Amino acid sequence: MAEILEIRGLTKTFAADVQALKEVDITVNRGEFLVLLGLSGSGKSTLLRCLNRLIEPTSGDIYFDQQRTTDLQGAELRAIRRKFGMVYQQFNLINNLSVLVNVISGNLGRMGFWQSVFPLRNKELVSRAKENIARVGLSDFTHTRVKNLSGGQQQRVAIARALMQEPEVILADEPVASLDPATADTVMQYLGKLNKEDGITIICSLHFLSLARKYGSRVVALKNGELVFSGTPDMIDETRFQAIYGEDAQEVEIR
Ligand SMILES: Nc1ncnc2c1ncn2[C@@H]1O[C@H](COP(=O)(O)OP(=O)(O)OP(=O)(O)O)[C@@H](O)[C@H]1O
Ligand SMILES: [Mg+2]
Numbered sequence: 001m002a003e004i005l006e007i008r009g010l011t012k013t014f015a016a017d018v019q020a021l022k023e024v025d026i027t028v029n030r031g032e033f034l035v036l037l038g039l040s041g042s043g044k045s046t047l048l049r050c051l052n053r054l055i056e057p058t059s060g061d062i063y064f065d066q067q068r069t070t071d072l073q074g075a076e077l078r079a080i081r082r083k084f085g086m087v088y089q090q091f092n093l094i095n096n097l098s099v100l101v102n103v104i105s106g107n108l109g110r111m112g113f114w115q116s117v118f119p120l121r122n123k124e125l126v127s128r129a130k131e132n133i134a135r136v137g138l139s140d141f142t143h144t145r146v147k148n149l150s151g152g153q154q155q156r157v158a159i160a161r162a163l164m165q166e167p168e169v170i171l172a173d174e175p176v177a178s179l180d181p182a183t184a185d186t187v188m189q190y191l192g193k194l195n196k197e198d199g200i201t202i203i204c205s206l207h208f209l210s211l212a213r214k215y216g217s218r219v220v221a222l223k224n225g226e227l228v229f230s231g232t233p234d235m236i237d238e239t240r241f242q243a244i245y246g247e248d249a250q251e252v253e254i255r
Contacts, residue, residue: 001030002030003027003028003029003030004028004029004030004064004065004168004169005027005028005051005062005063005064005169005201006027006061006062006063006066006200007023007024007025007027007028007034007046007047007057007060007061007062007077008025008061008062008063009023009024009025009060009061010023010024010026010047010050010057010059010060010061010062011024011027011048011057011058011059011060011061012043012046012055012057012058012225013058013079016042019224019225020046020225020240021043021046021047021050021057021060021225021227022044022221022224022225022237023060023189023226024060024226024227025053025223025227026220026227026230027205028169028201029037029167029201030083030199030201030210031195031199031201031203032201032202032217032230033192033195033202033204033216033217033220034201034202034204034217034220035192035204035205035206035211035212035213035215035216035217035218035219035220035233036048036203036204036205036217036220036221036222037205037206037207037212037219037220037221037222037229038205038221038223038244039223039244039245039246040077040226041100041224042221042222042223042224042225043222043224043225044109044173044174044205044222045205046225047222048086048171048173048203048205049060049167050085051084051171052070052081052086052205053069053077053080053081054102057070061063064080065154067080067097067222075247081221082165082167083167084167084168084169084170084171085106085157085162085165085167085169085170086162086170086171086172086173087158087159087162087170087172087173088158088172088173088174088175089111089173089174089175089178090159090178091151091154091155091157092158093146093147093154093157093161093211094147095146096135096145096146097145097146098142098143098144098145098146099133099141099142099143099144099149099157099160100126100129100130100133100142100143100148101140102146102157102161103129103132103133103157103160103161103164103244104125104126104164105161106160106161106162106163106164106165106203107125107128107129107164107165110218113120128164129160129164132160132161132163132164133160134158135160135163135190135194136156136190137156137162138153138156138160141153146196146249150183151178151179151183152179152183152184152186152187154189155176155179155187156187156190158175159175159187159191159194159220161191163171163194167200168200168201169200169201169202169203170194170201170202170204171199171203171204172191172192172202172203172205173203174206174207175184175187175188175191175204176188176206176208176211177206177207177242180218184208184211185214186213188211188215190250191204191215192215204216209216209233209236209241212233212236213234213236215232216233217232218232219230219231219232219233219236220231220237221243221244223243223244228244229244230245236237241248
């Protein structure tokens, strides 16, 4: 499999005593569904945000399709950022606006000023937004205000919004952490579908090992900013589980 991302010696120091990432090396292959595990504070969000340079690494390098992204600026940096769609735990939608307008807003980074003022006049944009809304099963809610949707439906809107920039990678930072287990599973199924049917590479941080097992083609785990595991989900036995979550952790509590 061809690699899409190469992370080498990635280190992020926020303050002398806050080393969020320590010399992390990860290779991500195109088409993988990579699950990122680790306790709160282990560095998951920092890692995801370093990938599209929302956070500047302190040292180390990231290569996207063999292009070093570390020093890119201006138009080149924006071009790299567009390859990543982001999905967050707190959906980050505009609650008073419709599903359609929220999804279209995912394209704002690519639009000129007038287009962004009157986005609904752009037929091509509207039809692309509707396609993406259909891909997450929300066609019946196209004109519904986001605040009237359930949490799971809102997260699917956020996924449709991320699709507007036609990303090669979706970075999902605990996308199901605020959802109940059944709804979480539905949202994960949509991410799984985009991964399988569209070949979009997914990097997704999760708290639940059960979801990592079900959806991940590979798992990497961080502990105190260090990479402590990389392998297939079925390789996580009790010993490895404790290496990731600490000796006192019991699997039943994390599920
Ligand atoms: N902007 C910041 N300034 C200072 N310290 C930060 C900043 N962002 C993160 N940190 C620290 O870096 C470490 C890693 O944080 P990070 O948010 O990446 O962890 P996480 O694994 O995403 O945790 P969670 O599961 O709670 O979201 C923590 O010690 C955190 O306090
Ligand atoms: Mg986080």
